Amino acid sequence: MTDLEMLEKALADGYHIIGIFSADKIQQNHEESLKTGFVAGSVDAFIETFNLRIEKNVLLDPKNKSKFIIVLKKEPASCIGFLTSDPQCLNRAKQQLAFQNESIGLHITVRFSVSGGSSEPNQISYIDKIIDQLNQLLGWDFKKINDTYFEGNKELSSTNEEDAVKELEKFRTLSTYIAICRKIGIRIESYMISKIPRLGPYICYTGPQNSWHRH
Structure with missing residues (x-):
């Protein structure tokens, strides 16, 4: 052979x-x-x-x-x-x-923290309770990491990185709206955009929320 x-x-x-x-x-x-x-x-x-x-x-x-x-x-x-x-x-x-x-899509991961408000544990509990609603609304998969941090994941069929940036902007707009309504602080700590290959590990890059426009 x-x-x-x-x-x-x-x-x-x-x-x-x-x-x-x-x-x-x-x-x-x-x-x-x-x-x-x-x-x-x-x-x-x-x-x-x-x-x-x-x-x-x-x-x-x-x-x-x-x-x-x-x-x-x-x-x-x-x-x-x-x-x-x-x-x-x-x-x-x-x-x-x-x-x-060869890339067949993009995977987005966002980590954010929740703080402040008249009763901080209650505010965090509020975010915890509406996770399912947020998932249905934006198509994300949100989960609680600990008492302060949360993580959101979403996969796109698009390979255009600009589409990932648009999704991040939508998430930032929603988190700002929730923060204002609940009088709490929601800080986006970091994000990660990964290229999804046909096979093999993701190829990814990360950055703080204020650098989205660079990608």
């Missing part, structure tokens, strides 16, 4: 690509870790990070210096990896990785 066939079989079996790593770079990092004592750069740390079933000596073999290791994962199974220098296999892996990382 060729390397390309091995890759195609793994993808057909439900594995997705975690990364494509240069054996040369892995060896360089390992040599540097021996000099500096920076354990995280060692080949042992690399193998442990992905829980790979591959011999340390294989990755450190000078004959494999020009090769790349393709790491794949299938939940809940552990990662698998294999070395290759086949251009067709590497190109296919890069194409698959680009496909997996």
Whole structure:
């Protein structure tokens, strides 16, 4: 079985690509870790990070210096990896990785605190009680973090970051209205906008509420 066939079989079996790593770079990092004592750069740390079933000596073999290791994962199974220098296999892996990382939407997270008012515990309790109504009104998923902080999450099918900013502005307008009506303070502490890929972890950036216009 060729390397390309091995890759195609793994993808057909439900594995997705975690990364494509240069054996040369892995060896360089390992040599540097021996000099500096920076354990995280060692080949042992690399193998442990992905829980790979591959011999340390294989990755450190000078004959494999020009090769790349393709790491794949299938939940809940552990990662698998294999070395290759086949251009067709590497190109296919890069194409698959680009496909997996393609954004299909945006995820917004907002954290805010509640304080002040004639009876602070009652005001916080009020916000706690209307969470379900807020969720229905704006399509957010709000939850209480602790006695002071709340968090809101919302997913958009749009990949346009301006649409996420508009949703944040709608939320700020509503929170200002509630604060005025209840004579309390609602402070938006931070926000996070994440790109939702087809597969893999979210790619996100964060900032304070007064920097929304920059994105």
